[in-house]
Amino acid sequence: MPKLRIEGGNSLCGVIDIQGAKNSILPIMAATLVADGECIIENCPDISDTHTALEILRTLGALVKHRGRTVYVDCRNVIDYEIPDALMRKMRSSVIFLGALLTRHRKAVISFPGGCELGPRPIDLHLSALEKMGVTIREEFGSLYCTCPRLVGCEIPLSFPSVGATENIMLAAVRAKGVTVITNAAREPEIEDLQNFLNEMGADVCGAGSSTVIVRGVDSLAGCSHRVIPDRIVTATYLCAVAATRGNALLRKTCPRHNAALLSALRQCGCEIEAQEDYLRIACDALFSARRIRTMPYPGFPTDAQAPFMGLMCVAKGSTVFVETIFENRYKHISELQRMGARITPEGRVAVVEGVPRLHGASVCATDLRGGAALMIAALAADGISEITDIYHIDRGYERPEWVLSQLGARISRIE
Numbered sequence: 001m002p003k004l005r006i007e008g009g010n011s012l013c014g015v016i017d018i019q020g021a022k023n024s025i026l027p028i029m030a031a032t033l034v035a036d037g038e039c040i041i042e043n044c045p046d047i048s049d050t051h052t053a054l055e056i057l058r059t060l061g062a063l064v065k066h067r068g069r070t071v072y073v074d075c076r077n078v079i080d081y082e083i084p085d086a087l088m089r090k091m092r093s094s095v096i097f098l099g100a101l102l103t104r105h106r107k108a109v110i111s112f113p114g115g116c117e118l119g120p121r122p123i124d125l126h127l128s129a130l131e132k133m134g135v136t137i138r139e140e141f142g143s144l145y146c147t148c149p150r151l152v153g154c155e156i157p158l159s160f161p162s163v164g165a166t167e168n169i170m171l172a173a174v175r176a177k178g179v180t181v182i183t184n185a186a187r188e189p190e191i192e193d194l195q196n197f198l199n200e201m202g203a204d205v206c207g208a209g210s211s212t213v214i215v216r217g218v219d220s221l222a223g224c225s226h227r228v229i230p231d232r233i234v235t236a237t238y239l240c241a242v243a244a245t246r247g248n249a250l251l252r253k254t255c256p257r258h259n260a261a262l263l264s265a266l267r268q269c270g271c272e273i274e275a276q277e278d279y280l281r282i283a284c285d286a287l288f289s290a291r292r293i294r295t296m297p298y299p300g301f302p303t304d305a306q307a308p309f310m311g312l313m314c315v316a317k318g319s320t321v322f323v324e325t326i327f328e329n330r331y332k333h334i335s336e337l338q339r340m341g342a343r344i345t346p347e348g349r350v351a352v353v354e355g356v357p358r359l360h361g362a363s364v365c366a367t368d369l370r371g372g373a374a375l376m377i378a379a380l381a382a383d384g385i386s387e388i389t390d391i392y393h394i395d396r397g398y399e400r401p402e403w404v405l406s407q408l409g410a411r412i413s414r415i416e
């Protein structure tokens with residue numbers, strides 16, 4: 001099993017480019033199913049979740065070509081409507097293919113997305129919205145058999161602004177009869193990216209980025225060409241890595257306005273940040289605690305940045321109280337950080353981090369994608385050598401992190 005070996009303790013300095021957004025590419029891949037034509041997607045991150053999404057498309061019968069970071073997907077010959085259980089389990093967000101399959105075939109068979117890495121992740125909001133649009137859902141042996149004579153637009157008030165449910169409804173609504181209005185919709189930038197992609201195909205979607213998304217069904221959609229937005233969580237992770245090592249770096253090809261909450265927290269901790277349209281400069285000499293971090297739906301502090309930011313707060317002066325409001329069980333990284341000398345007390349959805357002057361290298365295990373990122377940050381700041389195992393979690397969302405970080409002078413290597 002591959003692992004990352006990190007010799008920490010030196011400041012990260014240099015220039016890096018940020019990859020395309022994982023949370024955009026996944027719904028966009030699903031959205032290729034609703035087009036009658038080839039879709040060209042640029043700035044596609046080379047991560048294992050992208051490969052899983054492409055595998056799902058190939059399994060369904062799509063023609064998929066990969067040239068560097070550009071992916072060509074043609075779903076005109078897709079006749080299959082069942083996603084194999086093994087692929088559903090590989091990636092929770094595969095549920096996003098449900099809305100798109102229903103638009104294409106008016107039927108779909110999927111299994112419940114597996115595991116419970118961050119606590120329960122139900123899909124009740126997805127299913128009840130689809131039922132409201134005319135879908136009949138039958139559950140048998142862990143599989144969901146979904147059919148509808150025709151998808152019909154309606155008003156869908158979400159009880160929580162779920163990212164995946166908002167996207168699934170948009171994908172089911174683009175060619176539905178009539179108008180769909182999603183209220184209390186999630187406002188994440190990736191939803192706006194999906195809206196732009198769909199509109200480039202000829203869809204009529206507006207409001208993404210606000211809490212009301214309006215989708216007017218159209219009869220047909222063509223192929224299109226689209227560039228995926230930069231990954232704000234990858235940006236957040238590398239900013240935290242630079243700050244944790246008291247470094248100085250330029251991050252290009254990013255979108256600072258998508259990271260407002262994180263940038264304000266970093267500034268509060270003493271980091272100097274220059275934010276322009278598509279790049280960020282960060283310099284950090286002295287690091288103070290953020291005092292209180294409460295994860296919230298966008299534009300609040302992202303739950304996906306909670307673990308990386310905790311890795312950073314482990315080496316800040318003072319205490320930080322974290323409150324995780326989105327997922328019930330998103331503190332698995334804490335016990336691994338403690339192996340490196342971090343002082344953290346978790347209690348339910350709260351965790352109190354008391355910064356220490358130095359962490360020490362240790363052998364640790366990535367517990368999930370962003371938890372793995374937290375360990376990379378802590379290891380880069382720690383004295384001595386750390387080894388991180390189970391890095392397949394990290395590879396789900398970070399494109400060659402050892403290469404990116406070594407561009408900043410990190411002493412990091414992948415041991416195969």
Ligand code: UD1
Nearest residue numbers: 023093120121122123124125126162163164165304326327
């Ligand atoms: C997406 C992101 C993920 C991020 C999360 C929250 C993608 C591919 N993934 O995940 O990186 O951490 O948003 O910002 O974009 N919920 C329900 N019922 C539902 C749906 C959700 O109770 O039907 C709950 C979940 O259990 C969770 C919360 O709502 O507690 C947030 O989930 P949601 O916004 O749907 O996250 P995902 O789309 O799964």
